[in-house]
Amino acid sequence: MPSDPALRAQALESLLVEKGLVDPEALDALVDAYEHRIGPHNGARVVARAWKDPAYKTRLLADATAAIAELGFGGLQGEHMVAVENTPTVHNLVVCTLCSCYPYPLLGLPPVWYKSEAYRSRAVIDPRGVLREFGLELPAETQVRVWDSTAELRYLVLPEQPEGTRDLSEEQLAALVTRDAMVGAGRVSLPSAGEGG
Amino acid sequence: MPSDPALRAQALESLLVEKGLVDPEALDALVDAYEHRIGPHNGARVVARAWKDPAYKTRLLADATAAIAELGFGGLQGEHMVAVENTPTVHNLVVCTLCSCYPYPLLGLPPVWYKSEAYRSRAVIDPRGVLREFGLELPAETQVRVWDSTAELRYLVLPEQPEGTRDLSEEQLAALVTRDAMVGAGRVSLPSAGEGG
Amino acid sequence: MNGVHDMGGMHGMGPIQPEPHEPVFHHRWEARAFALVRAMGAFGRWNIDASRHQRELIPGPEYLRMTYYERWLAGLAALLLRHGFVSREELAAGKSVMACEALAPQMPATPALRAADVPAFIARGSPAARASNAPARFEQGQRVRARNLNPVGHTRLPRYVRGKCGIIDRVHGVFVFPDTNAHFQGECPQHVYSVLFEAQELWGEGFASGDAVYVDLWESYLDAA
Amino acid sequence: MNGVHDMGGMHGMGPIQPEPHEPVFHHRWEARAFALVRAMGAFGRWNIDASRHQRELIPGPEYLRMTYYERWLAGLAALLLRHGFVSREELAAGKSVMACEALAPQMPATPALRAADVPAFIARGSPAARASNAPARFEQGQRVRARNLNPVGHTRLPRYVRGKCGIIDRVHGVFVFPDTNAHFQGECPQHVYSVLFEAQELWGEGFASGDAVYVDLWESYLDAA
Numbered sequence A, B: 001m002p003s004d005p006a007l008r009a010q011a012l013e014s015l016l017v018e019k020g021l022v023d024p025e026a027l028d029a030l031v032d033a034y035e036h037r038i039g040p041h042n043g044a045r046v047v048a049r050a051w052k053d054p055a056y057k058t059r060l061l062a063d064a065t066a067a068i069a070e071l072g073f074g075g076l077q078g079e080h081m082v083a084v085e086n087t088p089t090v091h092n093l094v095v096c097t098l099c100s101c102y103p104y105p106l107l108g109l110p111p112v113w114y115k116s117e118a119y120r121s122r123a124v125i126d127p128r129g130v131l132r133e134f135g136l137e138l139p140a141e142t143q144v145r146v147w148d149s150t151a152e153l154r155y156l157v158l159p160e161q162p163e164g165t166r167d168l169s170e171e172q173l174a175a176l177v178t179r180d181a182m183v184g185a186g187r188v189s190l191p192s193a194g195e196g197g
Numbered sequence C, D: 001m002n003g004v005h006d007m008g009g010m011h012g013m014g015p016i017q018p019e020p021h022e023p024v025f026h027h028r029w030e031a032r033a034f035a036l037v038r039a040m041g042a043f044g045r046w047n048i049d050a051s052r053h054q055r056e057l058i059p060g061p062e063y064l065r066m067t068y069y070e071r072w073l074a075g076l077a078a079l080l081l082r083h084g085f086v087s088r089e090e091l092a093a094g095k096s097v098m099a100c101e102a103l104a105p106q107m108p109a110t111p112a113l114r115a116a117d118v119p120a121f122i123a124r125g126s127p128a129a130r131a132s133n134a135p136a137r138f139e140q141g142q143r144v145r146a147r148n149l150n151p152v153g154h155t156r157l158p159r160y161v162r163g164k165c166g167i168i169d170r171v172h173g174v175f176v177f178p179d180t181n182a183h184f185q186g187e188c189p190q191h192v193y194s195v196l197f198e199a200q201e202l203w204g205e206g207f208a209s210g211d212a213v214y215v216d217l218w219e220s221y222l223d224a225a
Helices: A005-018 A024-037 A040-052 A054-062 A064-070 A117-122 A127-133 A170-176 A179-183 B005-018 B024-037 B040-052 B054-062 B064-070 B117-122 B127-133 B170-176 B179-183 C028-041 C048-056 C060-065 C068-082 C088-093 C115-124 C199-203 D028-041 D048-056 D060-065 D068-082 D088-093 D115-124 D199-203
Strands: A080-085 A090-095 A143-148 A153-158 B081-085 B090-095 B143-148 B154-158 C143-146 C165-175 C190-198 C212-218 C222-224 D143-146 D165-175 D190-198 D212-218 D222-224
Touching: A005 A024, A005 C028, A005 C068, A005 C088, A024 C028, A024 C115, A040 A054, A040 A153, A040 A170, A040 A179, A054 A064, A054 A080, A054 A153, A064 A080, A080 A090, A080 A143, A080 C165, A090 A127, A090 A153, A117 A127, A127 A143, A153 A179, B005 B024, B005 D028, B005 D068, B005 D088, B024 D028, B024 D115, B040 B054, B040 B154, B040 B170, B040 B179, B054 B064, B054 B081, B054 B154, B064 B081, B081 B090, B081 B143, B090 B127, B090 B154, B117 B127, B127 B143, B154 B179, C028 C048, C028 C068, C048 C068, C060 D060, C068 C088, C143 C190, C165 C212, C190 C199, C199 C212, D028 D048, D028 D068, D048 D068, D068 D088, D143 D190, D165 D212, D190 D199, D199 D212
Parallel strands: A080 A153, A090 A143, A143 C212, B081 B154, B090 B143, B143 D212
Antiparallel strands: C143 C165, C143 C222, C165 C190, C190 C212, D143 D165, D143 D222, D165 D190, D190 D212
């Protein structure tokens, strides 16, 4: 196999297509799904619904898989979901130290930082230092809960709803919710505050 | 700095020589010492003496640093020595999991395998598997003792004297003793048996 | 196995570098590698645990040198070879050397995943929960100790919790057991628990009291404590 | 620090490959790197613990990619820079950019080690034992537990013994403490003990009963158990 990964991937694809084992259009469809259809906007809808609808939030925290399925999300790498709630006294952070497990149906594919050795190694021993690198300085009295995705459960952080957004519509709320906030690596803030992710 | 280590080393040396910080002849002398003067033949003399002289062996096992100094060895990376004895029921193996500490005055500089990640990682969890890769299959009833050189103590394994060598001179015995045997990664055998070293 | 993949609690892996407006894939080959892994996985000749383990088997120094999708490519190539989908010669040449059937008589000659089936494939996923009447050995609030297991094979018991005490936070239900499934030794379903470990229990005094790490662990990883 | 250098007990690092008739150095540059480290160490501006720690600070992926003497070179370059012997520009250029004195007023301009002094330098070594009347806290045969310490700085307490119980096998005497010395925070000498850990205590059931690992540990790494 060539040493350049691009050539290696191409060689492997053409070999498998030539052998009749792979339908290149299926590859296109898979890529298209994760580039254009499945991403953090899905998770944002779940979060916004939980913020607007207390009964939904209760269901989400009790049985996330079922509650998320209500909005039509689930499947590959989100078969078994757990939602954990951030509060003024509890901050949740999700990691997968052993590989890079991530809730695809709600957040899409994981970003490079989530897959990095730096994040995988440090999130469990120095979560406050990690959060600081994301610009989040937590007060000592806030409890940090790190969720290591060692099994087939996938975690969604339900961020705190920012002050002054009670009157926004579910759609407007969803537009505020960032990927990082749903991993626990950020907070949801109003647009003026500006937050990447 | 250049990416080729040879060029990097050369650049560093010429920089330090140019700045008057390094005497290139001192480097030559250091290299010469470890290429030609200090090596496993030193340790072999200690082992052979211990085999021939029971009183020396007693002193070696009680205070290795002093007993080794009797033969004129000591100093850099052998300031504090411990000797551990192989018997029919105990096999000792020396490693440094954290770096590659090694008894320079007796064995010279460590071989690549001793410094390898493979050896450093596995010697403490799978010493029998490691010894098997060196061709040494230990019976289950032999106790394996691994010495991890985490401090400034340096370890010398006193191998078992092979059968049928009682009549050999100290010099003849020393010629049989291999580096690997003094690390515990081998046994001393008669020349006919053939063992690398 | 105690590989470098089991890196929870390590230092020295460099800074975390979030990338603003990060694309889903940074290179086209990453997208193709991702899709190839999924499309070949659809044959069902291996499972997700075997697939993870194959990537863990990449020697430590190489594992750390590779990017995420390079590991995926390496793992896929190894699985294809091992399961007779391709030969070593084909991998080297990047093209078919002989008919697939010649290698493995049972080998399929049509793709397992068609473009039209992709939405259903994604929606279905691959649930790892299993129906079971087995009673859970532990209950919420119970104190447990993670066992000190150091298998050479696949495990999802990270080193940093071994020997440490925690509290059962929730009982997730019964799931396929990776330690056997990765080696094609059966699904052997077991209860999985979320176990709360105090940061001070994991890392010692001086760490933030109250902070905790929740780790999902299979029943056989745990002893009552 | 919990770096990749602390690799005792890991799997997946490849086979052990003894090399028959191995030369002392495989390349001339290795010999020069070795000698440079010793010759610059002779200035006494740093100590062996700082030198080891500097190599541990090489990020994990790079550490594993490098050969032994490449790590020595990298560590030396970092120490030279940090202690003002050379500037970043000089390291990049491989030649003197300005007088050494301009960088650090106290900087020497003559070699610390001359060829004629090499035999004495090697024979003297650098003993780490210190005279002390401090009584040893533990005695031979006593049961101890290695503390669960996870400092970000230098330590010689390997991860694989933390939290594990062992027996004091021998009392070595009082030695410089690397955890402070590496950071130029003083020698803080302490008793060092050889602690016997049963293989089954370290790695769990199924490991050879009777086999043991002896680890040299400083007193403050240990609690009575």
